[in-house]
Amino acid sequence: MHAFFKNFTKKPIVLIGVILVLVVVGTALFDRSSAIKDEEMFDSISASDTPPTRQKAIAVASREAMSLSGLSIPQDQYQHDRMIVRNTNLDLEVTNSDTAKAQVEQLVTRFSGLVKSMSAHIFQAESMQYRYALKIPSDQLQSFITQLQSLGTTLSISSSSTDITEAFEDTEGRLKNLYLRRNRLRAMLETETKKLNDILAIDRELNTVQNNIEQYERTQKRRRHDVDYSTVNLTLIPKITISSKQPAQWSLEKSWTRAVNNLISASKQLIDILLSIIVYGIFWIPILMIGWWLFGVKKQ
Numbered sequence: 606m607h608a609f610f611k612n613f614t615k616k617p618i619v620l621i622g623v624i625l626v627l628v629v630v631g632t633a634l635f636d637r638s639s640a641i642k643d644e645e646m647f648d649s650i651s652a653s654d655t656p657p658t659r660q661k662a663i664a665v666a667s668r669e670a671m672s673l674s675g676l677s678i679p680q681d682q683y684q685h686d687r688m689i690v691r692n693t694n695l696d697l698e699v700t701n702s703d704t705a706k707a708q709v710e711q712l713v714t715r716f717s718g719l720v721k722s723m724s725a726h727i728f729q730a731e732s733m734q735y736r737y738a739l740k741i742p743s744d745q746l747q748s749f750i751t752q753l754q755s756l757g758t759t760l761s762i763s764s765s766s767t768d769i770t771e772a773f774e775d776t777e778g779r780l781k782n783l784y785l786r787r788n789r790l791r792a793m794l795e796t797e798t799k800k801l802n803d804i805l806a807i808d809r810e811l812n813t814v815q816n817n818i819e820q821y822e823r824t825q826k827r828r829r830h831d832v833d834y835s836t837v838n839l840t841l842i843p844k845i846t847i848s849s850k851q852p853a854q855w856s857l858e859k860s861w862t863r864a865v866n867n868l869i870s871a872s873k874q875l876i877d878i879l880l881s882i883i884v885y886g887i888f889w890i891p892i893l894m895i896g897w898w899l900f901g902v903k904k905q
Contacts, residue, residue, distance in 0.1 A: 695837065732843035736839070
């Protein structure tokens with residue numbers, strides 16, 4: 606062994622290389638040990654800085670955000686499919702609009718739909734024209750349209766669709782963040798503040814967050830309804846027929862009165878025009894006469 610070290614020390618280059626290797630290895634081991642200690646210290650500080658109540662509140666908030674507070678969306682309907690709002694406009698010519706009206710309302714009931722609005726006005730002496738805004742389950746829309754078309758002659762039909770998937774998902778993200786913020790504020794209100802001013806400030810912020818949540822929830826509810834129920838704008842137009850009956854709103858007396866009033870109105874307009882000519886003529890006739898006289902003198 607003594608001979609080995611004696612021979613080893615006779616080679617200074619090898620000795621220096623070994624020393625450098627030992628220094629590098631020692632430095633690496635020291636840095637690794639310091640990093641492990643720092644991580645342990647950071648974890649202990651983070652755990653001590655977060656009160657147990659607040660940790661629990663944040664966990665509850667996360668679960669609440671995932672469930673959307675009862676507004677959970679069926680996985681197979683909204684997250685895997687596109688959210689499409691469909692609208693259809695249909696004009697039908699029917700022989701008897703009153704009979705068709707009753708048939709339409711029966712169809713709506715059979716398809717589990719609803720009448721959003723209805724209006725009517727006189728089309729002919731003995732018939733009415735009806736306009737409907739109907740809400741029909743989207744998965745039965747095509748069958749419903751086919752049944753409607755069997756009631757008469759299709760004069761016009763059009764449809765449109767709007768994809769609201771991105772808007773829906775964006776609002777869902779906003780709701781998740783609001784749920785988290787609401788629960789953090791509740792935790793702060795219960796455990797982390799004692800001053801009256803701080804309590805009032807947190808309470809105001811909590812009310813604002815809650816109002817935003819309710820507004821977004823209403824929006825999402827309306828969007829789900831629009832996706833689940835398509836809109837059908839239907840017009841029932843009576844077929845034009847030759848009628849022997851006079852319109853209910855027509856009478857000889859009304860026609861005579863209307864004709865006399867039109868004559869009086871036309872006479873008044875004619876008198877107004879004549880009076881305007883006379884009034885303006887008082888100023889313009891002398892000027893025209895002087896101009897005519899000057900023109901005649903120069904011509905001579």
